[in-house]
Amino acid sequence: MTSLDIAIELAQKAGDPPKPPLVVGLGGTLSPSSSTEKAIQISLDGAAEGGAEILLIPGPSLEMPIYAWERKERTPEAQNLIAVLRRADGIIIGSPGYHGSISGLVKNALDYTQDMAEDEWPYFHGRPVGSITTGAGWQGAVTTLTALRGIVHALRGWNTPLGVAINTAQRMFDDNGKCLDAKIDTMLRDMGREVAESARVRALMRGARNDPNSIGSDNDE
Numbered sequence: 189m190t191s192l193d194i195a196i197e198l199a200q201k202a203g204d205p206p207k208p209p210l211v212v213g214l215g216g217t218l219s220p221s222s223s224t225e226k227a228i229q230i231s232l233d234g235a236a237e238g239g240a241e242i243l244l245i246p247g248p249s250l251e252m253p254i255y256a257w258e259r260k261e262r263t264p265e266a267q268n269l270i271a272v273l274r275r276a277d278g279i280i281i282g283s284p285g286y287h288g289s290i291s292g293l294v295k296n297a298l299d300y301t302q303d304m305a306e307d308e309w310p311y312f313h314g315r316p317v318g319s320i321t322t323g324a325g326w327q328g329a330v331t332t333l334t335a336l337r338g339i340v341h342a343l344r345g346w347n348t349p350l351g352v353a354i355n356t357a358q359r360m361f362d363d364n365g366k367c368l369d370a371k372i373d374t375m376l377r378d379m380g381r382e383v384a385e386s387a388r389v390r391a392l393m394r395g396a397r398n399d400p401n402s403i404g405s406d407n408d409e
């Protein structure tokens with residue numbers, strides 16, 4: 189019996205119809221034509237095809253003061269980020285490679301998950317996480333992907349088997365966000381579906397327990 193079977197049994201005992209998982213995408217850059225953001229959106233579309241509800245937190249919504257644990261005040265953007273991540277059953281993160289690693293914008297946003305340290309599900313505990321990186325060359329994109337997957341691991345997230353590194357030295361996306369490389373497009377969608385599939389376990393468990401962070405629970409505001 190797999191954990192999904194157990195979760196389905198729990199949900200059936202509770203008598204509730206299974207709730208769709210929420211997959212949250214976050215990342216990109218401040219550029220209005222961010223290729224990283226376009227890649228995240230395609231992967232989220234794959235998650236939606238896999239039955240998930242999806243939500244994108246794009247680069248401009250991640251512009252927040254440098255995370256400082258000692259400071260207790262939080263901007264509306266920071267409060268929204270943490271509120272959404274608490275509800276997330278699966279996560280897709282996208283970062284450009286900046287000087288050999290993930291960008292400060294994305295890292296700073298991830299540092300805010302320190303505010304989830306005391307949660308029942310701390311950081312990314314129990315959530316599948318898909319990683320996407322872009323770079324003006326394969327080396328930068330791939331080293332950044334390794335760095336990002338290491339951070340996900342540190343945050344107790346479950347890296348999906350598939351991660352996607354994209355070399356944006358060639359034109360990869362058109363102005364409407366369509367991916368011009370069929371293989372990359374398939375990888376992004378497949379990874380989104382992988383996240384959605386694993387995210388169902390957490391959604392079912394939360395639904396069975398009527399967890400307030402579950403979509404459609406009685407405690408929804």
Ligand SMILES: Cc1cc2nc3c(=O)[nH]c(=O)nc-3n(C[C@H](O)[C@H](O)[C@H](O)COP(=O)(O)O)c2cc1C
Nearest residue numbers: 217222223224284285286287288322323324328356
């Ligand atoms: C400050 C800065 C540093 C960068 N450093 C690297 C790097 O080390 N390696 C690399 O391959 N690309 C690097 N790039 C290129 C970006 O990773 C690449 O253009 C990326 O696709 C931009 O993402 P966006 O289209 O979402 O803005 C850098 C770009 C900037 C602005």
